[in-house]
Amino acid sequence: MTMAFTLAAEPEDAARETGRLLFAGPVDFVKGVTTMAALPPADRVEVCFAGRSNVGKSSLINALTTRKSLARASNTPGRTQEINFFTLGDSRYLVDLPGYGFAEAPVAIVRKWQELLKSYLAGRQTLRRAFVLIDTRHGVKAVDDEIMGLLDRSAVTFQVVMTKSDKVNLATREANIEQVKQALQKHPAAYPEIIVTSSEKGEGVETLRAVIATLE
Secondary structure: OOOOOEEOOOOOHHHHHHHHHHHHOOEEEEEEEOOHHHOOOOOOEEEEEEEEOOOOHHHHHHHHHOOOOHHHHHHOOOOOOOEEEEEEOOOEEEEEOOOEOOOOOOHHHHHHHHHHHHHHHHHOOOEEEEEEEEEOOOOOOHHHHHHHHHHHHHOOOEEEEEEOHHHOOHHHHHHHHHHHHHHHOOOOOEOOEEEEOOOOOOOOHHHHHHHHHHOO
């Protein structure tokens, strides 16, 4: 059966305001973890962000929170292979996963990170949604397909967020959105709405805030 994937609509006023208030409130770095035992208490709704290296994940997190350097915590030496937790007020965790696609990383480090990621995705009961970031310039690549397959097997609902929409012309944008829609057909855990964003221009930021704020 073919699933109809669509672009997410602009949020309704109430959802937009709920999202604005959530991200205008306190946003704090909690900790970076490298073992399941070190995870913070699973006491609130949790969302995670996953994406290839250089997909613009830090820029998007900073745009969402209107804090220019918040996501730099995950880019400092020693934290590159950690799962980084941030609080959104008292009601949410925003979880920043390390960029995947370790072309230059030692095999042992890659294996350790993959095992941690699998354990986290399969065992975190409060994880409501994973946001898989796809570069609008390139569409879905093989390494993106791998992470989506892992989310399928972990039974974690994921939603594609396309980044850097301002970096392509309209024809490329539309072609790559269509490529993403086709790639998602084989992933049963994929949420049927795609959010197109630009951290620089602000496109899609309010929509993504509203989605995160209204998850239960």
